[in-house]
Amino acid sequence: MIIPKRSSGILLHITSLPSAYGIGDLGSEAYKFADLLAEAGQRYWQILPLNPTEIGSGNSPYSSHSAFAGNPLLISPERLVDDGLLDKKDIRAGGGFDKAKVNYPKVADYKVKLLRQAYDNYKDGRASKLQGEFIRFQEAHKVWLPDFTSFVAFKQYYNGKAWVEWPEKVKTRQLHAIDALSAELSVEIEREAFLQFLFYRQWEALKTYCTSKEITFIGDMPFYVSHDSADVWSHPQLFKLDRQSQPTAVSGVPPDYFSETGQLWGTPVFDWKELENQNFDWWLRRIAHNLELFGLLRLDHFRAFSAYWEVPAGEKTAINGKWVKTPGAELLKAVKKKFPAMPIIAEDLGEIDQPVRDLMAQFDLPGMRVLLFAFGEDLPQSIYAPHHHSQNSIVYTGTHDNSTVRAWYEHDASRDDKKRLSDYSAQRLSKENVSAIMARLAYMSVAQLVVLPVQDVLGLGKEAIMNKPSTAKGNWQWRLQPGLFSKTVAQRLRQEVELYGR
Template structure:
């Protein structure tokens, strides 16, 4: 895959956009941000997964009850008012939301009320053209839509319990029982389907707007899916489960420098033998679905396409797991037949072995370089692939990612040796006032074909703007831009830098 030479982009998830409704959405501020990206000379807008989030999983976009559905919380009420599906008065009594944080439960309560009003209006008054769009959407997404909408509606009927606790016939997908329950819950299922229609309709409109401005969405896809998901309920044979539907093997990573016991993620691992019998259809459909949403796709935890760490479900830590082979090569070969250019980035951070490198080379996939990992007070630091003098063109360079501190926060918490390492390398006197600008220049000056900058680093924000702290359960995914915080002045300054380093 070839990244256009010397291009640049910004990292900002949709939820982090400003909005008067408590969460960034696909409405006016998304279009405004696209305009600022163009003004700043940026070609890519990188985001996190768009799937539904759940409070039980800390609202992480990497833990969802569907690998295909969109997050209804991202639907813009303002666009629905413009289209006549909502009245302006319906939004006048919106709660007061925090400006700089997503209050997920408060947002969900408010938006659910709004969506029911929209659904009622659509059912009564929708014009012929909109109904035609709706039927076209149903046809286009039928491969996953029925399973997901049944799952979402049934889950509410069964008091939000996991699908393994549902009545036996529904849990085990008895066709007659599902048909009976679906007929009884016809309106609830239609409501879930309608929300997906609204989400994808607004997403496609925003994507079209960005394409007109030569801006490409750079998406993200997790490797695993949640056990309590439409995907596992609909395809239990594709996962390692016992007779009751519970996982026998779960995901994680082994002990390393950062954790003595490893990380136990707990999602079910795949039954590759069963998937192989069906030509890896679910996996291929999933990647194809994402490649139709985004012009460029990051495969998270790419090393699991080579081998993955499987832990017995009875374990409390990830220590007693084992590396198991993964058919990533076979899956990517299938995907490449549909998408010959294979516009995929491999998330290759952490401990990566030679077989992973070989797989990346086989499919010509760029990897990631994170500058925050480069500057450490180690006598062999100059050998690190993250150091700018060791960068390679076929890669994507970042100051940091959504899983790192902001550059300013990193500097404030770094030891003196790490600070000195960066200062000597850049021949700069550094402080928490200028370190982000120095890092931005290093990223943009890199020979890596694509440089992606988190908006937090463009603005020089501190610890308060950290998006996610790995291995912590609470307080993540909440950061938001305040209205007017990222301005035309910032965009013009970024354009100057992007031009200076030949990325426009």
């Protein structure tokens, strides 16, 4: 069992932390939050993927142009001042940012200018103590960093065009063309490498601090990567593409109770035969990379390690797809050989069949139990109901893709749902107490680990929803107000930790 003792944690993505710079980052507020987690007796801090986000993809951390790179928007300006790369006057936010929501275009404009200035100052000889570290970082990440930095610099050079629209010789990575363009863009390429260095340096510092507080990060790894990404450009043979480098099949999920047409995600699907021929080398590098960043790794869309929904390219919906088996067991065997402890959580939400359950059992992987799914008509039989929880599982009130508990109660739950929860908990419900009642059910569970979204710890409503699946706008913006997660809240949590042996 990968969770050694009964314990608890909080789900809060880095972007949602308070900060003066429009978006949560790896600066002082992250350390303050870690201090409060420790005070609250929490052992885990769960976050969403740290990969770069794009405004054109709705700023989703699950849709990135790199499976390996970190998001420069999360770099802390304060810590750049501490390193001597910027002056205090450089980082004044000026017109002020919205404290309740991330305005991604405004944040990107501000951060890009700052980060370029930091790089220019480095080249001018400031913070020369970082030179050796920067060289070692590039060496340590040479498997993915050159492809990523070239991809970003080339994309800027070609005015943001997707790589499939680049000149043929660059698109197909002919060596002389790549070398010539890389030489021309050497400054831009090094700058992108430097930003990655800054991101990973700040991340490692925060992770080390959390470790000193006995707090472990739970990270999240998307299953697919975007077509317009460094990964597909540099490894096209690993994906189902045609001669023009366009996908022949794309990802999604079939029609279900929530959507008559399913969900068409549109990312290219993997060529599993080729991956198998290469002994899953790319996947193993990717998982190893993530396990260096996090103590526990949640594999998103885990059911695709058993079979995935493949939709012919060009379809407008996911209806006409088919299930295709994957050699997930072989890949996971290779992971286990490399990482015998197998510190992996399976995201097993949605339509899960017996082969997926068998795969999880084969590798003793814990799954997720979401209480918001427990109080429908099938409550007595529901695997999400506390009386059906297993020790080797992780219980949540909700996830980043769900409503908050309070918003569920106020807007989504039927009268019968509310009655079932009231009867089950032997409590009279109100919008003011429902979050605390649901949280207590989670803490009572036999599950080895409970993780509460900070929104539910604080009893927040629909204004605090992080993501509404199948909607393109307004997601990933919510921010925690300064001072809301307070010492008083931490002390209340610690009482529950002690009461329920977590």
